[in-house]
Amino acid sequence: MKYLAMVYYQEGKMRELSQQEWDVLNRECMACVEGLQQAGHFLAGEALQSTDTATTLRVRDGQVATTDGPFAETREQLAGFYMLEARDMEEAVELASRIPPARYGSVELRPVRELRTENNDQIAGAKFG
Amino acid sequence: MQQQIENIYREQSRRVLATLIRLLGNFELAEEALQEAFSAALQQWPKEGIPANPRAWLVSTGRFKAIDQIRRRARFDASQQQLVQQLELAAGEPEVPPGFDIDDDQLRLIFTCCHPAIGEPARLAMTLREVCGLTTEEVARAFLAKPQTIAQRIVRAKTKIREAAIPYEIPERSQLPERLETVLGVLYLMFNEGYSASRGDMVVRGDLIGEAVRLARLLLQLLPPPQPEVQGLLALMLLHAARSAARTDAGGELVRLEDQDRQLWDRVRIAEGLQLVEQALGQPGFGSYALQAAIAAVHAQAASVEDTDWPQIVGLYDVLLRREPSPVIELNRAVAVAMRDGPAAGVAIIDSLLQQGCLTEYHLAHAALADLYRRLDEREAAVAAYRRALALAQQQPEQRFLAAQLAALEAQAGGPVADPDFAGATDRKPIGKPAE
Numbered sequence: 019m020k021y022l023a024m025v026y027y028q029e030g031k032m033r034e035l036s037q038q039e040w041d042v043l044n045r046e047c048m049a050c051v052e053g054l055q056q057a058g059h060f061l062a063g064e065a066l067q068s069t070d071t072a073t074t075l076r077v078r079d080g081q082v083a084t085t086d087g088p089f090a091e092t093r094e095q096l097a098g099f100y101m102l103e104a105r106d107m108e109e110a111v112e113l114a115s116r117i118p119p120a121r122y123g124s125v126e127l128r129p130v131r132e133l134r135t136e137n138n139d140q141i142a143g144a145k146f147g
Numbered sequence: 148m149q150q151q152i153e154n155i156y157r158e159q160s161r162r163v164l165a166t167l168i169r170l171l172g173n174f175e176l177a178e179e180a181l182q183e184a185f186s187a188a189l190q191q192w193p194k195e196g197i198p199a200n201p202r203a204w205l206v207s208t209g210r211f212k213a214i215d216q217i218r219r220r221a222r223f224d225a226s227q228q229q230l231v232q233q234l235e236l237a238a239g240e241p242e243v244p245p246g247f248d249i250d251d252d253q254l255r256l257i258f259t260c261c262h263p264a265i266g267e268p269a270r271l272a273m274t275l276r277e278v279c280g281l282t283t284e285e286v287a288r289a290f291l292a293k294p295q296t297i298a299q300r301i302v303r304a305k306t307k308i309r310e311a312a313i314p315y316e317i318p319e320r321s322q323l324p325e326r327l328e329t330v331l332g333v334l335y336l337m338f339n340e341g342y343s344a345s346r347g348d349m350v351v352r353g354d355l356i357g358e359a360v361r362l363a364r365l366l367l368q369l370l371p372p373p374q375p376e377v378q379g380l381l382a383l384m385l386l387h388a389a390r391s392a393a394r395t396d397a398g399g400e401l402v403r404l405e406d407q408d409r410q411l412w413d414r415v416r417i418a419e420g421l422q423l424v425e426q427a428l429g430q431p432g433f434g435s436y437a438l439q440a441a442i443a444a445v446h447a448q449a450a451s452v453e454d455t456d457w458p459q460i461v462g463l464y465d466v467l468l469r470r471e472p473s474p475v476i477e478l479n480r481a482v483a484v485a486m487r488d489g490p491a492a493g494v495a496i497i498d499s500l501l502q503q504g505c506l507t508e509y510h511l512a513h514a515a516l517a518d519l520y521r522r523l524d525e526r527e528a529a530v531a532a533y534r535r536a537l538a539l540a541q542q543q544p545e546q547r548f549l550a551a552q553l554a555a556l557e558a559q560a561g562g563p564v565a566d567p568d569f570a571g572a573t574d575r576k577p578i579g580k581p582a583e
Contacts, residue, residue: 019282019284049219049220049222053216053219056183057179057182057183058182058186105282106276106282106283106284106285106294106298107282107283107284107295107297107298108276108282108297108302109178110298111298111299111302112174112175112302115175
């Protein structure tokens with residue numbers, strides 16, 4: 019099963035880290051990826067630049083509208099993601115618990131929904147048609 | 148070669164994991180080490196051949212992989228340094244600490260998971276995942292819970308084991324009795340899951356049955372003099388497992404007890420089961436496992452459904468109910484009463500159970516009722532009950548079986564039903580699953 023681990027933290031708080039603390043954290047993240055890779059759990063993943071660099075786009079009535087942001091209005095911002103291969107949710111939780119920024123912010127973990135041409139799983143709780 | 152390695156994975160991975168958990172004292176690290184050991188095996192074995200003792204090779208490789216992993220992490224965390232040293236020291240020690248009657252890491256892991264400090268639902272969920280190898284999603288389906296709920300529960304239980312430093316060991320002889328009941332419960336659940344998978348397209352999972360029987364045998368050796376409930380549980384497993392080959396047809400469809408080809412029943416297992424039942428019932432202190440085994444023994448000795456000693460089965464259910472009142476046992480008793488006294492007597496009991504609000508969501512209650520109505524020629528009531536059963540059934544072969552029964556009944560133009568038949572609830576599984 020594939021699980022997406024989305025890493026969130028407060029950008030403002032992370033800016034308070036010293037250069038050295040920040041470097042240690044980043045090296046830890048690299049070691050974490052290395053470990054996940056060796057055990058065959060790491061499918062993909064990247065760290066993201068801050069939300070200041072983001073662009074949001076929407077298509078409405080065939081028109082593309084872009085805006086800057088989101089700015090750091092929400093409490094925690096998306097900082098990066100890991101696509102993990104895990105036996106089950108329990109193993110995914112265990113793997114995600116080793117993602118270093120989990121100590122500062124939070125990691126949201128979700129099973130991947132496989133897209134099919136038909137009979138797709140409904141999103142639980144959502145109503146269609 | 149790939150296939151051979153996969154077979155070794157299927158047969159050995161849980162036992163390698165149990166040993167790694169003991170050596171590393173940590174579930175997470177052990178899972179990871181297991182995975183790395185197998186990926187090393189996939190690279191090395193095709194070139195170098197499969198080692199003489201693959202399990203020992205995997206354990207040893209897993210341990211070294213774990214030491215590497217901890218070293219990597221120790222670069223960032225000084226507290227890990229101590230663990231590295233401990234493990235390196237331990238690497239020189241013999242595999243098994245002396246003083247244990249039985250070297251079985253899986254049994255040890257079951258006793259650890261069954262520690263009284265861990266809550267009952269977490270205990271079962273953790274054992275099913277760690278010892279039986281079910282995924283969290285499968286465990287969740289078995290308990291009708293959400294995977295994230297089960298995952299959280301297991302994570303908390305593991306944290307508890309780590310923080311309370313609960314040792315991975317078979318407890319002292321004096322502590323055994325208090326934990327024995329839970330351990331028997333776990334083995335029973337493991338067997339149940341194997342005997343009748345809670346959901347999915349397979350009825351029987353032979354690997355789980357085999358493992359549950361093996362562990363029950365070990366437990367019997369571990370506890371001299373033989374305890375009647377351990378004998379009873381082993382007998383129960385053997386007597387039910389003896390029918391495995393007859394329970395499904397060539398197409399994987401369910402075959403009811405009365406339709407089973409009794410020539411296919413495994414006489415060796417039955418003989419051993421009968422002997423154990425006799426020993427268990429001959430001692431004071433036998434309980435529900437021995438009584439359930441005794442019921443299975445009556446079935447095993449009958450040449451056909453008609454030949455079955457139904458009055459004795461009803462009597463055994465009466466004793467069982469006094470010891471362990473349970474609606475599922477009452478349901479099974481009702482089926483036996485129907486065989487002894489006729490279908491109307493069975494309907495009356497099941498109706499009253501349903502009216503009390505017990506078993507309204509239990510598909511086998513409706514399936515049993517449907518069958519009794521059919522024998523009474525009450526076609527409409529039978530159809531309604533089959534529909535209800537079908538709506539509640541989770542396992543595909545069971546759904547197909549119920550759908551076929553329903554279709555056959557609907558195809559009849561209300562004519563009399565010639566076949567004497569009964570629901571087969573007694574052969575579904577020993578006695579339902581513990582609900583949460």
